[in-house]
Amino acid sequence: xxxxxxxxxxxxxxxxxxxxxxxxxxxxxxxxxxxxxxxxxxxxxxxxxxxxxxxxxxxxxxxxxxxxxxxxxxxxxxxxxxxxxxxxxxxxxxxxxxxxxxxxxxxxxxxxxxxxxxxxxxxxxxxxxxxxxxxxxxxxxxxxxxxxxxxxxxxxxxxxxx
Amino acid sequence: xxxxxxxxxxxxxxxxxxxxxxxxxxxxxxxxxxxxxxxxxxxxxxxxxxxxxxxxxxxxxxxxxxxxxxxxxxxxxxxxxxxxxxxxxxxxxxxxxxxxxxxxxxxxxxxxxxxxxxxxxxxxxxxxxxxxxxxxxxxxxxxxxxxxxxxxxxxxxxxxxxxxxxxxxxxxxxxxxxxxxxxxxxxxxxxxxxxxxxxxxxxxxxxxxxxxxxxxxxxxxxxxxxx
Numbered sequence: 001x002x003x004x005x006x007x008x009x010x011x012x013x014x015x016x017x018x019x020x021x022x023x024x025x026x027x028x029x030x031x032x033x034x035x036x037x038x039x040x041x042x043x044x045x046x047x048x049x050x051x052x053x054x055x056x057x058x059x060x061x062x063x064x065x066x067x068x069x070x071x072x073x074x075x076x077x078x079x080x081x082x083x084x085x086x087x088x089x090x091x092x093x094x095x096x097x098x099x100x101x102x103x104x105x106x107x108x109x110x111x112x113x114x115x116x117x118x119x120x121x122x123x124x125x126x127x128x129x130x131x132x133x134x135x136x137x138x139x140x141x142x143x144x145x146x147x148x149x150x151x152x153x154x155x156x157x158x159x160x161x162x
Numbered sequence: 163x164x165x166x167x168x169x170x171x172x173x174x175x176x177x178x179x180x181x182x183x184x185x186x187x188x189x190x191x192x193x194x195x196x197x198x199x200x201x202x203x204x205x206x207x208x209x210x211x212x213x214x215x216x217x218x219x220x221x222x223x224x225x226x227x228x229x230x231x232x233x234x235x236x237x238x239x240x241x242x243x244x245x246x247x248x249x250x251x252x253x254x255x256x257x258x259x260x261x262x263x264x265x266x267x268x269x270x271x272x273x274x275x276x277x278x279x280x281x282x283x284x285x286x287x288x289x290x291x292x293x294x295x296x297x298x299x300x301x302x303x304x305x306x307x308x309x310x311x312x313x314x315x316x317x318x319x320x321x322x323x324x325x326x327x328x329x330x331x332x333x334x335x336x337x338x339x340x341x342x343x344x345x346x347x348x349x350x351x352x353x354x355x356x357x358x359x360x361x362x363x364x365x366x367x368x369x370x371x372x373x374x375x376x377x378x379x380x381x382x383x384x385x386x387x388x389x
Contacts, residue, residue, distance in 0.1 A: 040195035045356040048369035058376045073188040083180045154180040158173060
């Protein structure tokens with residue numbers, strides 16, 4: 001009995017592996033689409049969106065506007081490929097949490113954002129909807145960081161060579 | 163021919179290959195999404211240019227009369243013109259974002275028609291300063307029954323500025339006025355202009371009134387010292 005229980009506990013749970021892949025694809029796709037759209041557009045456009053949040057000093061908006069889309073892209077592709085998955089998931093959780101805090105702070109301060117800059121420049125959704133989506137995505141990223149499995153991933157290839 | 167021996171054999175080389183793949187995919191995505199930028203022409207009808215004829219710094223503004231950020235930036239443009247006077251020249255280009263602002267094109271055409279009678283800047287000022295008056299407050303962008311339609315406001319502003327009523331009406335129906343807006347719009351899309359207002363100050367891009375009045379003025383100072 002004891003042996004059987006131990007074996008069952010040691011076996012990887014298939015649903016967790018498939019859920020990891022689903023989480024990686026969903027998080028990765030969102031970050032790649034949002035990041036590519038913003039990185040391809042003029043940096044000043046995204047800087048103007050960041051300015052509307054009234055959080056960063058003017059001198060920092062352009063550097064952040066230049067770096068953030070590339071961070072989204074790199075984290076997104078890392079998740080899609082399953083490369084350094086746990087670190088990428090932690091970074092994604094940090095990004096989505098920061099977006100949630102940023103948008104919530106504008107609501108608290110009565111700032112009306114015409115474009116939250118969340119999903120690239122071609123898809124504008126109301127701020128409360130964006131906050132809800134970001135909370136779900138942050139949750140998925142945290143789960144992937146803590147419980148994710150490396151099936152069909154570059155991490156597996158790097159460690160096992162197959 | 164594919165050869166399994168070509169795959170990285172050590173853990174470090176597999177890690178490096180994976181990192182390179184992630185980086186290459188990111189760069190490729192941006193290159194594909196970006197496409198090709200095209201150069202812009204700073205020309206516009208003389209009635210849409212304001213400031214010194216021999217100004218050292220040219221400012222080209224792509225703007226939308228129904229956009230709240232453009233209305234707010236209008237103050238920054240006026241401030242730049244008042245501070246730098248004849249040293250700067252502003253050229254206005256129409257960039258109506260029609261999906262978000264259904265009356266922006268009509269406003270642009272009306273301003274264009276005012277321009278033909280030599281009152282572009284007066285009409286431009288009225289449209290921005292009284293934006294809340296002529297933009298319908300109704301949620302779907304349609305005027306509520308009690309509200310005046312934007313076209314009625316445009317006619318009223320033309321009357322206030324003593325424009326020739328018949329010539330103004332004829333111009334509104336003239337395809338050439340719409341074509342002038344289309345030409346600016348097409349030019350802006352090629353740059354690309356992704357948000358309004360976008361300013362090109364001596365060729366450098368600034369988006370929004372805040373960028374113009376902070377980083378933009380520093381840039382103007384620099385260009386005036388070292389043209």
